[in-house]
Amino acid sequence: MTDFVTPGVPADTAELIALDRAHVWHPYASMTDPTPAYPVVGASGVRLQFADGREVVDGMSSWWAAIHGYRHPVLDAAARDQLDRMSHVMFGGLTHPGAIGLAQRLVAITGEGMEHVFFSDSGSVGVEVAIKMALQYWRGRGEPRQRLLTVRGGYHGDTFATMAVCDPVGGMHHLFTGVLPEHLFAPRPPDGYDAPLDEAWVAATADLLARHAGEVAAVIVEPTVQGAGGMRFHSPACVRALRELCDAHGVLLILDEIATGFGRTGAWFAHLAADVVPDILCVGKAMTGGYLSMAATLCTPAVAASVCSGEAGALMHGPTYMANPLAAAVACANLDLLATGAWREQVAGIEAGLRAGLAAADGLPKVADVRVLGAIGVIETVGPVDVRAVTEAALAHGVWLRPFSNLIYTMPPYVTGAADVTRIAAAMVAGARANAGV
């Protein structure tokens, strides 16, 4: 007698889809009336293999993470090698070479000031840890503060503390009124990576911070690219202005580079391109090359010292899978691939390919804006996109896209070749046409 029977996973696509619909909840999805999910049975390079036999180019890098594509021999070997040593070991009271090697690498590549690394299992948790660090920093100084200041249009995660600093209109605030702490929102940084600094925006932000300076623990923003909040680009000068305002009021600056880190914007890290040293830095997504979920929160010695001088004497956080050795081993190999510098040419090539290919979307009906920065290409639509129509139009071009809100966008793997970049851009333009019904 067994306690339960383990059902086999069917090979048949229709059966897979039926079971998925019956039991599996998808992100931001209805369980009772789900939109279609396409079963994937394999992936290699920049291509996903669907269960129905189709092979499509991945324009999403699996939510911006798989920068070196799928089944990369170096990353696969790092995972296998670590599997033969140990998949996991607890991090309380123990340590291991993978975590130490990854911390060394992160400290080396994130620039001045970032000396200490706290590992966690996802970006949202990494941002939670950053917020906790900031609050414990002020407790350590004997001046407890719990408010945060951010800008409109941001995205920092789906857990409760992070939702509270997502855009108050586009985010989920209205769904959780009364549950989320109320933070301060400065205007969205003016659009344009190359735009001159808008003094009116600086003045409005400075005014808000000055009025609440004594309560604000930290300013938290995504430097130069607001990702899931709207795929908007702003100038590094805005990030520098925030650093100056924080310095003027003795407030901490948390930079969330979970989307922008590791070359995505064309710069190694957005804060380095902006020549800004944050007090606390969050990285995640591409850190393991899309293999395993892992994030890291880095900070300066001054932050660490104050956190640890407080009543707790420690940072009060410790995820079960903290510094998971498998994830750490793949992350080290992934960072070593990036260290060759090949990403610079790859990202520049994608940027040029997207600029050329997406120009055809300019002026199409229901297209509000077309923009490209690094390996990020965006067609912003007038009104919400018809997700199903755009997805199907892209698939008909052999490309996987996942539009949301009013955005048809791509963040392809850095290893995407020129012909595939052209194909992705064509699929996006076809998506924009399908969205407008033309």
Ligand SMILES: *Cc1c(COP(=O)(O)O)cnc(C)c1O
């Ligand atoms: C994706 C993202 C997060 C959340 O990361 P998860 O791993 O999905 O929890 C936080 N901040 C930014 C800027 C992100 O892009």
